[in-house]
Every structure is written in C-alpha cells, then in structure tokens.
Amino acid sequence: MGSIVQVTDLVKRFGDFTAVDGVSFEIEEGEVFGLLGPNGAGKTTTISMISCLLDPDGGDVTVSGHAVRTAATAVKRELGVVPQEIALYPTLSAAENLAFWARMYGLSGAALKDAVSEALILAGLEDRSKERVEKYSGGMKRRINIAAGILHRPRVLLMDEPTVGIDPQSRNHILQTVKDLNRRSMTVLYTSHYMEEVEFLCDRIAIMDHGKIIAMGTLNELRAVVGGMDVVDVKVEHVSDQVLERVRAIAGVERVDRTDEALQVLTPGSGSILGKLVATLESEGSHVTSIAVTEPNLESVFLHLTGKSLRD
Ligand SMILES: Nc1ncnc2c1ncn2[C@@H]1O[C@H](COP(=O)(O)OP(=O)(O)O)[C@@H](O)[C@H]1O
Ligand SMILES: [Mg+2]
Structure with a gap:
C-alpha cells in the first residue's frame, strides 16, 4: 500500500x-x-x-x-x-x-x-x-x-x-x-x-x-525520543527555583520539567532516585502530594521537545 x-x-x-x-x-x-x-x-x-x-x-x-x-x-x-x-x-x-x-x-x-x-x-x-x-x-x-x-x-x-x-x-x-x-x-x-x-x-x-x-x-x-527513561510525575506544592536546582543536581536525574503543580523528572532508573527526590523537595519546604512512575507518553515527548505541556 x-x-x-x-x-x-x-x-x-x-x-x-x-x-x-x-x-x-x-x-x-x-x-x-x-x-x-x-x-x-x-x-x-x-x-x-x-x-x-x-x-x-x-x-x-x-x-x-x-x-x-x-x-x-x-x-x-x-x-x-x-x-x-x-x-x-x-x-x-x-x-x-x-x-x-x-x-x-x-x-x-x-x-x-x-x-x-x-x-x-x-x-x-x-x-x-x-x-x-x-x-x-x-x-x-x-x-x-x-x-x-x-x-x-x-x-x-x-x-x-x-x-x-x-x-x-x-x-x-x-x-x-x-x-x-x-x-x-x-x-x-x-x-x-x-x-x-x-x-x-x-x-x-x-x-x-x-x-x-x-x-x-x-x-x-x-x-524513544525520550529514550529508555522512566518518567516520574511528582505532584508538589511550593516549588522554588532553588529547590528545582537541587532536584536537577540529584545523581541519576536526567532532566526536570515544571508544569503548573507538577514536576516531570526523567531518569534512566527511578528506583535509585525516588527517596532522594522526595527528601530533597520536602527539605526545602515543598509538599509532595503524589508521585507516580510511568513510561514516557506523548505528553512527556511533547514536554521533552518543547519544555511546555500540551495542555498549557
Ligand atoms: N484566518 C486567520 N487569520 C489570522 N490568523 C489565523 C487565521 N486562522 C488561523 N490563524 C492563526 O494561525 C494559528 C494556527 O491556527 P489553527 O490552524 O486554527 O491552529 P489549531 O487548529 O492547531 O488550534 C493560530 O495562531 C491562529 O490564531
Ligand atoms: Mg483547530
């Protein structure tokens, strides 16, 4: 065809x-x-x-x-x-x-x-x-x-x-x-x-x-545009620029994108970073309300390519 x-x-x-x-x-x-x-x-x-x-x-x-x-x-x-x-x-x-x-x-x-x-x-x-x-x-x-x-x-x-x-x-x-x-x-x-x-x-x-x-x-x-990565979706309140920088600096964190009330974290393996991620956020006064590990979807692909959410 x-x-x-x-x-x-x-x-x-x-x-x-x-x-x-x-x-x-x-x-x-x-x-x-x-x-x-x-x-x-x-x-x-x-x-x-x-x-x-x-x-x-x-x-x-x-x-x-x-x-x-x-x-x-x-x-x-x-x-x-x-x-x-x-x-x-x-x-x-x-x-x-x-x-x-x-x-x-x-x-x-x-x-x-x-x-x-x-x-x-x-x-x-x-x-x-x-x-x-x-x-x-x-x-x-x-x-x-x-x-x-x-x-x-x-x-x-x-x-x-x-x-x-x-x-x-x-x-x-x-x-x-x-x-x-x-x-x-x-x-x-x-x-x-x-x-x-x-x-x-x-x-x-x-x-x-x-x-x-x-x-x-x-x-x-x-x-595959996002690579063989896990996507960690973190719903979180009160994210300062400072805490964002500390999250980006965690070993194993490949990329962090911020949308309204969530962070999307790309990592080659979520197992090793979840504890550190939550601890870092909480230590800077951010409040984590949920955390989910998913496969990349088209939303993550779009975010990865443009740095913005499809829904914005
Ligand atoms: N007739 C028009 N005159 C001027 N700008 C237009 C016209 N039609 C669409 N646009 C602009 O072109 C862009 C693309 O519009 P559109 O094709 O309707 O997007 P989508 O369907 O993806 O939402 C938008 O910025 C829209 O404002
Ligand atoms: Mg249209």
Missing part, C-alpha cells in the same frame, strides 16, 4: 504570521494518522489546505495523486471532512439534515436513502434519526457531523478535534466510530490536542507546534 495523502513543504501565512511553516507528511492508505498539537499549532489550517478550503502559500498537497492546486474537484471527491461544527437545521431531524447534505454531494433517490441510513448507523444515531436536531446533545450533534462527512463514502476522512467539549460517553462513541470506519478500510487524519485519543487511535502520529512538525512516528518511535 502506498501513501494516499502527500503533504509537501506546506506553508500558510496570515499577514506577517506564518501559521503553517513547511509541513510535510504522508498518510498511508488504511492508516489512522494523528496530528497532535496544542491550540494554535496550525492543525486546522493544515486540514483546511488539504480540503481545499484555503490555498497554500507554499508547497503542495496531493490526495490519490490529485494536487489541491490544480485538481480541487478530484481531491474533494476523495475526502470527507468533519469540522468541529457544521451548520444544522435545528427544526429538521437528523435524517432530514443528512438528506440535505447528501443532495449537496449530488446523491438522489435510492442512493441518497441508502447513504443516509448507512451514515446514521455508522454514527450510532439510527434510533433517534427522526427527532429534531434541536433536541440533540452536543455529542449527538458531533455524531451528525461525522455522518455528514461519510455520506459520499470518501476514501480519506479528515477529522478536526471531533471530541472537544463533549461528554465522555459521546467521546468514547466517537473514538469507537473512528476505529470502525478504519476497519472498513477508511483512511483517517485525526487532529487533537488530547494525547490519550491519539495514543488510542493512531498508527502514526505527527506532533505539531508553532506551525511545524517537531516529531513523527509510531507511538513507540515517539516514546
């Missing part, structure tokens, strides 16, 4: 500001590819150029060999797009809203009916498809967004932070839907600032910050 989406040196500027700054990646057919980055990283701008909503200022994108600059119509046929919000008619039912979108894709008659019912099933909305959308929860509206994105059976689905601001149950449902769609051989580009979702869903992940891809690979490849 070859790559179905190729993004090459993509650039987008808004005035003097470069929102997407030379981004390149390829998505293999059949994979779930994650674009992980904090708010403002440039994820939506990148998706908007792939889906022909924005013209690139540099570089190019091809989808199934069609370039966005010269063959937008062919590109759009290959793609389903799930933005955070689509315009829905509140007084119409889910099925009626989807029928509207299906007509926009040029479907009619039996093909339209089939596409709508299949999309409703995939989005888990078939039971309530006749209810007015205004009675739906935020999570159910998001599921209609997904249904609308797959009506024309695209080969590639672009999903832009589809779980932001919804309840955990709908969120789990959406994650499961992505898995199901992928099992039915749909290629997915999934953007998020939630590292757990990207870890759960994605075959490969690009980490984006300030318009650039700063790391890319499978979860295990990205973990």
Whole structure:
C-alpha cells in the first residue's frame, strides 16, 4: 500500500504570521494518522489546505495523486471532512439534515436513502434519526457531523478535534466510530490536542507546534525520543527555583520539567532516585502530594521537545 495523502513543504501565512511553516507528511492508505498539537499549532489550517478550503502559500498537497492546486474537484471527491461544527437545521431531524447534505454531494433517490441510513448507523444515531436536531446533545450533534462527512463514502476522512467539549460517553462513541470506519478500510487524519485519543487511535502520529512538525512516528518511535527513561510525575506544592536546582543536581536525574503543580523528572532508573527526590523537595519546604512512575507518553515527548505541556 502506498501513501494516499502527500503533504509537501506546506506553508500558510496570515499577514506577517506564518501559521503553517513547511509541513510535510504522508498518510498511508488504511492508516489512522494523528496530528497532535496544542491550540494554535496550525492543525486546522493544515486540514483546511488539504480540503481545499484555503490555498497554500507554499508547497503542495496531493490526495490519490490529485494536487489541491490544480485538481480541487478530484481531491474533494476523495475526502470527507468533519469540522468541529457544521451548520444544522435545528427544526429538521437528523435524517432530514443528512438528506440535505447528501443532495449537496449530488446523491438522489435510492442512493441518497441508502447513504443516509448507512451514515446514521455508522454514527450510532439510527434510533433517534427522526427527532429534531434541536433536541440533540452536543455529542449527538458531533455524531451528525461525522455522518455528514461519510455520506459520499470518501476514501480519506479528515477529522478536526471531533471530541472537544463533549461528554465522555459521546467521546468514547466517537473514538469507537473512528476505529470502525478504519476497519472498513477508511483512511483517517485525526487532529487533537488530547494525547490519550491519539495514543488510542493512531498508527502514526505527527506532533505539531508553532506551525511545524517537531516529531513523527509510531507511538513507540515517539516514546524513544525520550529514550529508555522512566518518567516520574511528582505532584508538589511550593516549588522554588532553588529547590528545582537541587532536584536537577540529584545523581541519576536526567532532566526536570515544571508544569503548573507538577514536576516531570526523567531518569534512566527511578528506583535509585525516588527517596532522594522526595527528601530533597520536602527539605526545602515543598509538599509532595503524589508521585507516580510511568513510561514516557506523548505528553512527556511533547514536554521533552518543547519544555511546555500540551495542555498549557
Ligand atoms: N484566518 C486567520 N487569520 C489570522 N490568523 C489565523 C487565521 N486562522 C488561523 N490563524 C492563526 O494561525 C494559528 C494556527 O491556527 P489553527 O490552524 O486554527 O491552529 P489549531 O487548529 O492547531 O488550534 C493560530 O495562531 C491562529 O490564531
Ligand atoms: Mg483547530
């Protein structure tokens, strides 16, 4: 299987500001590819150029060999797009809203009916498809967004932070839907600032910050960025700069990053440093409330590469 989406040196500027700054990646057919980055990283701008909503200022994108600059119509046929919000008619039912979108894709008659019912099933909305959308929860509206994105059976689905601001149950449902769609051989580009979702869903992940891809690979490849290290997460109150320096000086402490109320300590072996770590913190008047040793996750990778938390 070859790559179905190729993004090459993509650039987008808004005035003097470069929102997407030379981004390149390829998505293999059949994979779930994650674009992980904090708010403002440039994820939506990148998706908007792939889906022909924005013209690139540099570089190019091809989808199934069609370039966005010269063959937008062919590109759009290959793609389903799930933005955070689509315009829905509140007084119409889910099925009626989807029928509207299906007509926009040029479907009619039996093909339209089939596409709508299949999309409703995939989005888990078939039971309530006749209810007015205004009675739906935020999570159910998001599921209609997904249904609308797959009506024309695209080969590639672009999903832009589809779980932001919804309840955990709908969120789990959406994650499961992505898995199901992928099992039915749909290629997915999934953007998020939630590292757990990207870890759960994605075959490969690009980490984006300030318009650039700063790391890319499978979860295990990205973990290796942090090296064969343990990550010690210490929740702690009252950390002075002075105590931070003393922690950094402990033998076996490779690196210390500070976020709001926590320290993340990288070490080749946590066994030898835990006692010293707690004693050092407490002796300087810091109060340790919890301590946990974990494998590096995408949060630690991001922190390691940028010195800041994904959640900041
Ligand atoms: N139309 C626009 N005009 C000016 N700046 C924009 C515009 N769209 C996005 N930006 C800026 O570009 C950066 C990247 O935005 P965006 O792609 O939406 O990031 P993300 O989706 O990763 O949160 C942000 O700093 C944002 O403020
Ligand atoms: Mg965005």
